[in-house]
Amino acid sequence: MSSITPTEIKEEFFKNKIGIAGIAILSILILTSIIAVITIPVETFKEWNNPGSWISYPKVAIPVWVNLFLSEKIPEHKILESPKINYDTAENISVTYHQFGINFDYDDFPNDFIYEFSAKYSGSALLQMDIIRPDGIHLKLLSTSLPNLDSNSIHSERIFSTDDSIKKNLILQSDKFLFSLNNLSAEDIVFSKAEKQEPLKGNYIFLIKMYGNNSENKIQESKLIIGGKAFGIMGTDELRRDLAVGLLWGTPLALFIGLVVSIASVVMGLLYGVYAGYRGKKTDEVMMRFNDVIYALPALPFLIILSVTISNSIFVLVGFLMVFGWVGIAKVARSMSLQIKTRGYVEAATMMGQKDSKIVLRHILPQLLPYAFASISISVPAAITTEAGLSFLGLGDPSFPTWGQILHDANVYGAASRGLWWWILPPGVMIAITGLAFVFIGNALDSIVNPKLKR
Amino acid sequence: MDSILKQGVVFQVRSEITENPKISESFSSVDEFESFVQMQIEQRIKTLGLDEPWYSPQRIGLTMYKILTLDFGRATFLTSDSGSSDVKEIILEKLPRTILLFTTATIIISVIGIFLGAFSGSRVGSVIDRLTSSFAVISSSFPVWWIGMLMIFLFSFVYQIFPARATPLIPSSDPNYIGSLLYHMTLPLITIVMIGFGSWAYLVRNFIVGIMQEDFIIAKKTIGVDQKKIIYSHALKNAAPPIVTILALSLSGSLGGAIITEAVFDWPGMGRLYFEAITVMDLPIIIGATYILTVFFLISIFVADLLYGYFDPRVRVG
Numbered sequence: 075m076s077s078i079t080p081t082e083i084k085e086e087f088f089k090n091k092i093g094i095a096g097i098a099i100l101s102i103l104i105l106t107s108i109i110a111v112i113t114i115p116v117e118t119f120k121e122w123n124n125p126g127s128w129i130s131y132p133k134v135a136i137p138v139w140v141n142l143f144l145s146e147k148i149p150e151h152k153i154l155e156s157p158k159i160n161y162d163t164a165e166n167i168s169v170t171y172h173q174f175g176i177n178f179d180y181d182d183f184p185n186d187f188i189y190e191f192s193a194k195y196s197g198s199a200l201l202q203m204d205i206i207r208p209d210g211i212h213l214k215l216l217s218t219s220l221p222n223l224d225s226n227s228i229h230s231e232r233i234f235s236t237d238d239s240i241k242k243n244l245i246l247q248s249d250k251f252l253f254s255l256n257n258l259s260a261e262d263i264v265f266s267k268a269e270k271q272e273p274l275k276g277n278y279i280f281l282i283k284m285y286g287n288n289s290e291n292k293i294q295e296s297k298l299i300i301g302g303k304a305f306g307i308m309g310t311d312e313l314r315r316d317l318a319v320g321l322l323w324g325t326p327l328a329l330f331i332g333l334v335v336s337i338a339s340v341v342m343g344l345l346y347g348v349y350a351g352y353r354g355k356k357t358d359e360v361m362m363r364f365n366d367v368i369y370a371l372p373a374l375p376f377l378i379i380l381s382v383t384i385s386n387s388i389f390v391l392v393g394f395l396m397v398f399g400w401v402g403i404a405k406v407a408r409s410m411s412l413q414i415k416t417r418g419y420v421e422a423a424t425m426m427g428q429k430d431s432k433i434v435l436r437h438i439l440p441q442l443l444p445y446a447f448a449s450i451s452i453s454v455p456a457a458i459t460t461e462a463g464l465s466f467l468g469l470g471d472p473s474f475p476t477w478g479q480i481l482h483d484a485n486v487y488g489a490a491s492r493g494l495w496w497w498i499l500p501p502g503v504m505i506a507i508t509g510l511a512f513v514f515i516g517n518a519l520d521s522i523v524n525p526k527l528k529r
Numbered sequence: 530m531d532s533i534l535k536q537g538v539v540f541q542v543r544s545e546i547t548e549n550p551k552i553s554e555s556f557s558s559v560d561e562f563e564s565f566v567q568m569q570i571e572q573r574i575k576t577l578g579l580d581e582p583w584y585s586p587q588r589i590g591l592t593m594y595k596i597l598t599l600d601f602g603r604a605t606f607l608t609s610d611s612g613s614s615d616v617k618e619i620i621l622e623k624l625p626r627t628i629l630l631f632t633t634a635t636i637i638i639s640v641i642g643i644f645l646g647a648f649s650g651s652r653v654g655s656v657i658d659r660l661t662s663s664f665a666v667i668s669s670s671f672p673v674w675w676i677g678m679l680m681i682f683l684f685s686f687v688y689q690i691f692p693a694r695a696t697p698l699i700p701s702s703d704p705n706y707i708g709s710l711l712y713h714m715t716l717p718l719i720t721i722v723m724i725g726f727g728s729w730a731y732l733v734r735n736f737i738v739g740i741m742q743e744d745f746i747i748a749k750k751t752i753g754v755d756q757k758k759i760i761y762s763h764a765l766k767n768a769a770p771p772i773v774t775i776l777a778l779s780l781s782g783s784l785g786g787a788i789i790t791e792a793v794f795d796w797p798g799m800g801r802l803y804f805e806a807i808t809v810m811d812l813p814i815i816i817g818a819t820y821i822l823t824v825f826f827l828i829s830i831f832v833a834d835l836l837y838g839y840f841d842p843r844v845r846v847g
Binding site: 481484493 | 536666671675679687804807810815819826
């Protein structure tokens with residue numbers, strides 16, 4: 075064991091295919107977390123548990139790329155935010171036009187459509203919403219008067235497709251359709267062929283007009299949401315959250331938890347074990363019995379008790395995981411240092427009168443470093459899965475949602491028995507991949523450190 | 530510990546008062562109400578003996594006696610299925626279910642693991658050896674409960690073969706109950722076994738590989754003893770002490786059930802009990818369950834120590 079030098083370890087390691095695979099996966103993960111930290115602001119991520127900030131997203135939407143494999147396209151959820159804007163004034167009446175074009179190319183009706191706006195006007199104003207369909211039919215959807223405002227102030231509103239007046243307006247125009255419009259919802263009529271109740275593909279134009287008698291009237295924010303059943307790269311969950319955000323941000327969190335816990339507990343275990351082994355006799359006995367006490371504690375129940383009673387902060391949890399992590403390493407480190415201290419050079423150092431701390435740090439610990447690296451990478455997956463497990467039980471830190479918490483929510487909403495695979499598979503796969511990367515690296519190191527296993 | 534107990538008392542008093550609005554209505558001011566609550570709490574702490582330090586002989590003696598007679602008192606919130614709140618009865622109700630699922634699974638895992646491990650350990654580098662090793666590595670990095678969710682997705686949503694909930698719907702008095710229970714048990718059992726046996730096989734394999742390099746095995750090979758006999762009666766017997774320790778530990782550990790696995794499959798065993806007790810801070814149950822599990826742990830370590838002597842006579846001398 076002591077005959078291996080760092081350069082030899084490096085050489086051996088790069089001969090090992092599994093080790094290289096592990097390093098490759100790990101670097102992809104690190105890259106992902108860097109991208110996540112740069113592209114997605116922490117504020118978005120902090121809003122994870124705030125349902126208000128996800129309101130314009132669809133519920134349990136399937137990932138968009140699924141459409142590539144389907145012959146019948148699932149409607150995508152579209153959020154249109156940049157309309158074509160025109161102004162017009164005639165005889166004291168000013169008109170503001172906002173025009174949204176949408177290419178609807180799917181084999182199913184959208185869930186709904188929502189128009190969200192905030193307008194700045196004075197006096198009274200009238201909002202009109204029309205739609206021009208690919209087959210040329212012009213449908214009037216809505217014509218509503220906005221509340222009377224005294225001066226130039228702002229009025230914000232959301233118009234839903236479930237609005238009663240939209241329904242009424244459509245029924246008034248039922249002569250344009252060859253089927254009965256009763257009991258159909260607005261989006262099923264608007265996006266339907268005139269002959270049959272089937273989705274009509276093509277370019278739709280949503281036209282919003284605001285009439286007023288003040289030339290400074292303006293629609294400041296204007297957003298049209300066509301509620302579909304597919305959204306984003308990773309889909310959304312029951313609470314309309316974009317799973318891609320959660321999955322991306324989960325990566326740096328998992329790496330943080332795994333690495334901090336394993337490095338800290340290996341360092342603690344090494345120092346503790348080596349010192350116990352080096353001092354021997356009573357110190358050893360006392361320290362090892364204390365070690366046994368911690369070893370006998372059931373970790374998971376204790377972690378649950380601690381996180382329920384003390385705090386469920388992620389940093390405190392990392393601390394708790396360390397408390398249970400160092401024990402096994404301390405045992406091995408002790409037995410290794412028992413062997414090393416009988417070597418000639420350690421005895422020589424003792425005879426020369428070197429300090430204990432110096433002997434432990436300079437002469438014994440470096441011999442254990444290869445073992446330390448192997449055990450760091452082997453203990454990372456355990457830390458990650460334990461944290462994921464605790465989060466899965468609903469004891470995670472709500473301000474830092476992790477993969478485990480996504481799975482917790484999935485379980486709460488019965489995703490498995492409802493077949494929402496995009497909610498279950500990716501977080502677990504990420505946990506497994508992260509674990510595998512470290513296990514690969516650890517195994518490669520381990521087979522160098524313990525050549526006996528190789529044969 | 531004391532602070533947790535006191536918190537439990539505070540919680541209990543508060544919840545009792547909020548459940549009964551008449552009490553809070555009968556007070557004129559908030560201060561008066563608060564002082565009443567405080568008085569109630571102090572009174573209860575005194576009757577429980579929590580005002581004395583934990584090392585007072587009175588408290589220790591009483592607790593010791595109670596625990597020896599397996600009297601853990603009454604649960605604060607949880608009840609057994611039959612409605613009893615006696616901790617002993619609750620645990621006795623949950624324990625058999627956990628034994629049924631997890632102990633069965635552990636036994637299956639260890640049997641598969643030992644034979645697969647011995648087999649691949651004797652043929653290092655063969656296809657089976659590589660498959661076992663890589664399976665062990667891969668399966669150890671998956672969380673069991675996630676595989677459980679996948680299994681529910683696969684076998685109760687895509688192919689509707691097994692039910693998603695692991696508890697049978699029909700009452701236990703029904704003659705078909707056992708069959709239905711076993712049917713509901715299949716999915717969790719398959720999941721646990723699938724995830725578990727890989728690492729077992731890997732452990733046993735590593736022991737066997739180590740032993741196969743020892744002189745006495747090589748000597749036996751040169752004499753011409755049958756390969757199978759060498760592996761299963763000589764090598765395996767030498768590898769037995771560590772295997773027995775792990776078996777004993779995992780058997781006693783299985784009694785605790787995997788808290789998370791039971792949550793996924795909705796299996797009403799010890800793990801669920803533990804989790805529910807912890808989330809509502811039901812101390813008598815936490816203490817009782819921990820105590821029972823610790824006793825099993827100690828017993829299994831003791832049995833493992835005795836078996837050591839049988840497998841490795843050198844231990845007996847020391």
